[in-house]
Structure formats: structure tokens, C-alpha cells
Amino acid sequence: MAGICVKDLYKQFDEVVALNSVSLDIQDGEFVVLLGPSGCGKTTFLRSIAGITDPDAGSIHLGERDIVHVAPENRNIGMVFQSYALFPHMTVENNVAFGLKMRKVSRAELARRVKAALELVDLADYARRFPRQLSGGQQQRVALARAIVIEPELLLFDEPLSNLDAKLREQLREELHHLQRRLGITSVYVTHDQAEAMALADRIVVMNAGRIIETGTPVKLYRQPRYRFTAEFLGHTNVFSVETEGRRGWLAWGSEITLKQEAQGVVKVSVRPEDVKLEATAVDAHGVVETAVFMGSSITYRVMVGNLLIRAMASGNETDVIAEGQPVRVSVPRSAHVLIEEDEI
Ligand code: ADP
Ligand code: MG
Structure with a gap:
């Protein structure tokens, strides 16, 4: 296993x-998730590391080794694709054995390693089947076994769960998480799905338009994003303009908030829906509940304050729902907002 160091990677089409x-x-053993919208360069980044795409400039070190000019099959990297990419005419065990045959591993060792890999993904009983006889989730587990059987220094995942339906996606996500923790293989996982990123990552790397916006743990990026793009891409948020004077700030509808740092003039803050407090009231209301939706584990609201739309979310059961049309007071607790910068990149 090894850490990886990518520097000034550039690619133009x-x-x-x-x-x-x-x-x-x-870092060695780290699980990094690249998160960003479609077209931001995630696949190109991954394919450059794998050696399938040739970058125009930059260096890639795997451990001590500069691999930019090393052929893909000599990089010792396992890769799992969205499309599974199994060989349709080969059985499950032959699909998994393929990389080992290329490496001229002895027959006994090959059999042992293929069996162990299939056991890891819980498919030992499916060794003799063909891909078409498996569900999508099972096929993706074969692809995973094929990637880990070569004992790679690095595992790359390109939206591996995107073709699966929601329930299965969540289940496989948990299995993957568990397996990676157990094996400890350095992993780079690409997705446009923020829930997947939050669930899997030691560290999330937020990308947009060919650049890294910022990186951090899921908690850090959710709670303390530096940029507006991160705040809006990771979950839902409200971005409010705040008139400031030192550490005092005023939201558009006059509510006062206390800033964590001094500021001057108009700044932007991000406030998560779950941090917006609504209070049904007949007097001194700021806004009106436009829609209220009971979601089971939460209640989500759209509140209009003048022509400003505010998203709020509360826990509670159906008897707690504030009715649509109800005037409400809207407030933001002291620690529940974060100053954000517009993305300069
Ligand atoms: P993502 O995986 O984040 O969706 P990609 O890395 O696939 O993004 O693509 C990044 C940008 O590069 C996109 O604008 C895409 O259209 C372009 N691109 C990717 N591969 C090629 C290619 N082989 N030829 C031309 N343009 C490409
Ligand atoms: Mg892609």
C-alpha cells in the first residue's frame, strides 16, 4: 500500500x-472521495492516475514511484467502473482471475486468491456463473473482487453505485465502507452524490470546473465550508446576505445574529435548513409558511419572507407540523451560521 501525491495535473480536450x-x-490507507457535478473532471482525474488517460502536464507519485509514464498494467492499481466492465463470456471466477493470469501467478496461488476475494464480497457460491446470471449489485461485487485480488497499492472507484437502485446503492455503500476499513487500501472514490461522499469519505475533495475548490472531513465541509459552492453542493443550505458591524449582523428581515468573527459591510452566510428556527406567531411574524412536508423523520418547510425563500427543517412528528399559510417568526441561533466566500475560481 502507498500514499499518492499528485502535482499540477493538467489535461485539455x-x-x-x-x-x-x-x-x-x-495518505497511505486514506479513503478520499472526489465530489463534484457532472463534467467537472472527476473521471479524467481518476483515469490519469490509472494510466488510461495521458495528462498534458503534472506528476503522479504512488509511494516513492513516479508513475506518469508507467503503463497502466504496471501501476498496481485496481479500478471499479460505473458500468462494471466484466467480461461477459467469462465466469465469475475467470473474471476475477484475469489480472492474476496476466501477472503469471502460480495456479495454486491463483485459486487461493480468487476464492479469498470472492469470499470477501460474499460471492463464493457464484464462482461458476456468468455475469448475465447475476444482478447489478452482484456484478459490481465481482468487479470489486477483481480489483482487490491483485492486492493493489491503490483502489480507484468511478461512480460504482450509480447504476443501482436506491436501496441497493445504500446497502452496497455500507459493504464497501466496511471492506475498505478492513483492508485499509488507499482509495480514491469519485461521485456526484453528496450522501455517498459523506458516508464513505475520510476526506472529501470538492471539485468544480477542473479545479479543487476545497478539501476536508465530511463534518468540516458540512459545518465549516469556506466557499459557497461547497455549502450548496454538500446538502441543502440557505445563503443570506448580512449587513455587519463588527460582530453584529442583521439578516434581510431584521433578525440579529452574532458573528463568530468581525466583519464589515455586507457578507454572505450559509445557514443549514435544520438550523433555521420557526415559531408560529400572530404578532411580529417575519414570514409565512408556503409549504410544509412531513417526511417521516423530519418536517421540511419553505417559508417566504417577503420575496426571499427560506428552507427550514425540523424534527418532530406530524402533530408538530406548522400549517401552510401560518405566519412565523424566523431566527438563526448564534452558532448556526458560517461566513462563506463567493467562489473566486
Ligand atoms: P466528470 O467525470 O466529472 O463528469 P469528466 O472528467 O468525464 O468529468 O469530463 C471533464 C470534461 O472533459 C467534460 O467537459 C468532458 O466533456 C470533457 N471530456 C472528457 N473526456 C473527453 C474526451 N475523451 N474527449 C473530449 N472531451 C472530453
Ligand atoms: Mg465521470
Whole structure:
């Protein structure tokens, strides 16, 4: 196993700059999730590390080794794709054995390792089947077994759960999480799904338009994002303009908040829906509940304050729902907002 060090990776396709000088250090054993919208360069980044795409500039070190000019099959990297990419005419065990055969592993060792890999993904009983005889989730587990059987220094995942339906996606996500923790293989996992990123990552790398916006643990990026893009991409949020004077700030509808740091003029803050407090009241109301939806474990609201839309979320049961049309007071507790910067990149 090894850490990986990517420096100033650049890749252009005709007019499109897919990677604009991307640098990233990943620790040995770390599970890093690249999160960003479609087209931001995630796959290009992953394929450059795997050696399937040739970057125009930059370096990639795997451990001590500079691998930019090493052929893909000599990089000792396992990869799992969205499309599974299994060989349809080969049985499950032959699919898994493929990489070992290429490496001229002895027959006895090959059999032992294939069996162990299939056991790890809970498919020992499916060794003789063909991919078409398996469900999507099972096929993806074969792909995972095929990636880990070569004992890679690094595992790469390109949206591996995107083709599965929601329930199965969640189940496989948990299995994957468990397996990676057990094996401790350094992993880079690409997704546009923020829930997947939060669930799997030691560290999330937020990307947009060929660049890294910021990186941090899921908690850090959710609670203390630096940039507006991160705040809005990771879950839901409200971005409010705040008139400030030192550490005092005023929201558009006049509610006062206390800033954690001094500021001057108009700044932007991000407030998560679950941090917006609503209070049904007949007097001094700021806004009106436009929609209230009972979601089972939470209640979500859209509140109009003048023409400003505010999203709020509360816990509680159906008897706690504030009715649509009800005037409400809207407040933001002291520690429940974070100053954000507009994305300069
Ligand atoms: P993501 O995986 O985040 O959706 P990609 O890395 O696939 O993004 O693509 C980044 C950008 O590069 C996109 O604008 C995409 O259209 C472009 N791109 C990717 N691969 C190619 C290619 N082989 N030829 C031309 N343009 C490409
Ligand atoms: Mg992609």
C-alpha cells in the first residue's frame, strides 16, 4: 500500500480544460472521495492516475514511484467502473482471475486468491456463473473482487453505485465502507452524490470546473465550508446576505445574529435548513409558511419572507407540523451560521 501525491495535473480536450492544475496528497490507507457535478473532471482525474488517460502536464507519485509514464498494467492499481466492465463470456471466477493470469501467478496461488476475494464480497457460491446470471449489485461485487485480488497499492472507484437502485446503492455503500476499513487500501472514490461522499469519505475533495475548490472531513465541509459552492453542493443550505458591524449582523428581515468573527459591510452566510428556527406567531411574524412536508423523520418547510425563500427543517412528528399559510417568526441561533466566500475560481 502507498500514499499518492499528485502535482499540477493538467489535461485539455480541444477547448475544454478538464483538469486545471490539480494537486492532491492522499495518505497511505486514506479513503478520499472526489465530489463534484457532472463534467467537472472527476473521471479524467481518476483515469490519469490509472494510466488510461495521458495528462498534458503534472506528476503522479504512488509511494516513492513516479508513475506518469508507467503503463497502466504496471501501476498496481485496481479500478471499479460505473458500468462494471466484466467480461461477459467469462465466469465469475475467470473474471476475477484475469489480472492474476496476466501477472503469471502460480495456479495454486491463483485459486487461493480468487476464492479469498470472492469470499470477501460474499460471492463464493457464484464462482461458476456468468455475469448475465447475476444482478447489478452482484456484478459490481465481482468487479470489486477483481480489483482487490491483485492486492493493489491503490483502489480507484468511478461512480460504482450509480447504476443501482436506491436501496441497493445504500446497502452496497455500507459493504464497501466496511471492506475498505478492513483492508485499509488507499482509495480514491469519485461521485456526484453528496450522501455517498459523506458516508464513505475520510476526506472529501470538492471539485468544480477542473479545479479543487476545497478539501476536508465530511463534518468540516458540512459545518465549516469556506466557499459557497461547497455549502450548496454538500446538502441543502440557505445563503443570506448580512449587513455587519463588527460582530453584529442583521439578516434581510431584521433578525440579529452574532458573528463568530468581525466583519464589515455586507457578507454572505450559509445557514443549514435544520438550523433555521420557526415559531408560529400572530404578532411580529417575519414570514409565512408556503409549504410544509412531513417526511417521516423530519418536517421540511419553505417559508417566504417577503420575496426571499427560506428552507427550514425540523424534527418532530406530524402533530408538530406548522400549517401552510401560518405566519412565523424566523431566527438563526448564534452558532448556526458560517461566513462563506463567493467562489473566486
Ligand atoms: P466528470 O467525470 O466529472 O463528469 P469528466 O472528467 O468525464 O468529468 O469530463 C471533464 C470534461 O472533459 C467534460 O467537459 C468532458 O466533456 C470533457 N471530456 C472528457 N473526456 C473527453 C474526451 N475523451 N474527449 C473530449 N472531451 C472530453
Ligand atoms: Mg465521470
